Amino acid sequence: MTSLTLSTSSAASLRADAVVVGVFKGPKGPKPAPGADAVDSAFDGRLAATLEILGASGGEGEVTKLPSPAGVKSPVVVVVGLGEAPADGAPVDAEALRKAAGCAARALAGARKAAFALPAAEAAEVEAVATGALLGAYAFTAYQAEGGKTPLGEVAVVGAKPRDKAHKAAAERAEAVAAEVNRARDLINTPPNDLTPTAFADAAKAAAKEFGLAVEVLDEKALAKGGYGGILGVGRGSATPPRLVRIGYTHANATRTLAFVGKGITYDSGGISLKPPGHNETMKCDMSGAAAVFAAVVASARLGLEVNVTGWLALAENMPGGNATRPGDVLRMYSGKTVEVLNTDAEGRLVLADALARASEEAPDAIVDVATLTGAMVLALGDGRFGIMSNDDDFRTRVHAAALAEGEDSWPMPLPKQLRKTFDSPTADIANMGVRQGGGLVAGLFLKEFVGDGITWAHLDIAGPAFHEGAPFGYTPKGGTGTAVRTLVSLARQTADGELL
Known part of the structure; x- marks a missing residue:
């Protein structure tokens, strides 16, 4: 570096x-x-x-x-x-x-x-x-x-003055955060034949050892025993089994805890609902949310922030194998809810749902999930900005302000209650699809169903800016961008300083 x-x-x-x-x-x-x-x-x-x-x-x-x-x-x-x-x-x-x-x-x-x-x-x-x-x-x-x-x-x-405490601290922050954004970029750019769910989990274990973090990896047997139907359902069609990784940083003096949850689809073919030609070539980037979460936890540790930060990486490969989940199948999620799968290409919300429910059990002060979740958000906001949804309008505003201060373009989005009924299912508790109009908002409402009662939550749909296919500009390279790492680290810093929650 x-x-x-x-x-x-x-x-x-x-x-x-x-x-x-x-x-x-x-x-x-x-x-x-x-x-x-x-x-x-x-x-x-x-x-x-x-x-x-x-x-x-x-x-x-x-x-x-x-x-x-x-x-x-x-x-x-x-x-x-x-x-x-x-x-x-x-x-x-x-x-x-x-x-x-x-x-x-x-x-x-x-x-x-x-x-x-x-x-x-x-x-x-x-x-x-x-x-x-x-x-x-x-x-x-x-x-x-x-x-x-x-x-x-x-x-x-x-x-700059190397002996000035403020200047030195600023340089240390820049080094730590840039190193972790670039770690996320490396993961996103790694070909999916090398960055499988197991390889991603191994990378988390290596970083945990290096930076003194707690790490737990649930393999396919542990996921089955625990009832993680969403993650298992998405990963069923792949020869490489899914993983759920918990990576945690704790500070002895911390009184607040943030949970970050990341979508980690290491390759997304769409499953049985196969993506059309022209939409597969960049789908190695569908784990950008998990990369951002992973990098933000490590950055928080490198900076010694006085806050507890737990990252949840929901890792799976979505493939159309002979054992793949079919449209019409019903999955029993970790929360106990059942979900009718109407489209296997709406898989990110399924792995996130399990991770959100599991993260909620630890009763953090707030949960922020990050995901390349919907093409609808790209249609709404373009390639250069991500959408922010939340069950708390004030928290959404603070997340938006943090993102803008870090130079990460974003926009607050609503969660209209009337859209909730559009993913009712006659067979299961809910379906994984609703109306196409406002599809990014429907996905946010689906995730909200799996957040624990009374927990402040925000959802960042980074489908637009996570992977840049054009010419480099500013500090943005071609390929993986590391979007949302700086926003998450800022939220952790503000929480440590008592300014966010």
């Missing part, structure tokens, strides 16, 4: 392969941002004019590489756009800094070291620059032959 250092050296005097500076988009062309002064001076105050001649404007995502003038020890200057300048006295937007640093880090793939002289006077700015750079430097190369470009080796945040 790319390493991180803080430096009080001048951007012009620091030895690196490149120095990164920012510019704002001004009414009269690009304008150097704080941190760029030394480099601008080396250009005799003509950095903005040089950029304007080259057609640069300072817009978000814009990257311009220049040979360094005399007085700058790095051979290359990378200028990255920050977008519109903030109002006088206002801080630079954290997400703009994250995106700019991510763009620069991607542009410097293969370099050994880069000095990031973006605005970093305050701890929040240090964290934003460091996080964006570390996320932007990510590359998944495990299955590629040697000889390709390697990620940027080292990020030095210029202007």
Whole structure:
């Protein structure tokens, strides 16, 4: 992984392969941002004019590489756009800094070291620059032959103070969170022939050993004995059996407990209700919710947050084998409810239902589940944002605010009571499908049925942003994105600080 250092050296005097500076988009062309002064001076105050001649404007995502003038020890200057300048006295937007640093880090793939002289006077700015750079430097190369470009080796945040407690803590948070987002990305990008439910469970056990976490893995025999009909029903068609993993971090002084529940379908063919051509190629990403939950628990441990965090990973492979669950079958869930399966491609809600019911038994202060659950949510909100549903409007608002503060685009969604009757079943207690209109909301209402009475709960449907098929942008790579990790860690931090619950 790319390493991180803080430096009080001048951007012009620091030895690196490149120095990164920012510019704002001004009414009269690009304008150097704080941190760029030394480099601008080396250009005799003509950095903005040089950029304007080259057609640069300072817009978000814009990257311009220049040979360094005399007085700058790095051979290359990378200028990255920050977008519109903030109002006088206002801080630079954290997400703009994250995106700019991510763009620069991607542009410097293969370099050994880069000095990031973006605005970093305050701890929040240090964290934003460091996080964006570390996320932007990510590359998944495990299955590629040697000889390709390697990620940027080292990020030095210029202007940050290594001896300042706030700056040091900000850097530590950035390192821990970025490492865990990238862990989630690695899992999502791993081919499904290698990341089976058993392999995913083994990864959780290895991390638990490394970070001192409690871990319990229920195999197919334990699932059958425990009555986990949802998880077993989804996994029946696969040669690789399902797993339910409980991974927990506890703090000696914690008084609050959060439970995170993640959908972990390591490959989703749709089962007997087979997906049509063109919809199968990226279905290795259907375990993104479990990856986010796993990574968030580890990040909480790395940060030593004063909160108890339990992660539940509901892992299965949804395949159309001879023993697969059929449309019309009835499953008896862990909660005791029976569910008529009308569509085997609505499988995520089945594994989550068992995990939610099991998590509820421990009476946490709140449960948050994360899942690539419905195409309907993508149709409603697009690829770039996830939907948030909850049985508590105030909690939904706080989760939404936490996500936006972390730069994770999202939108609060309702749970209309009138949709509940649409998944009534004449055979079982409920069906796993309701009306198509508002399908993402129907799925949320289904999950709500399995949350314990009196427990605050939120559901994040990350089907849109979990896997990015287009060109990289900002700090977002092609492939797995690690969406929701930062939101979950923020919720854990706020709970530790007594601000969330």
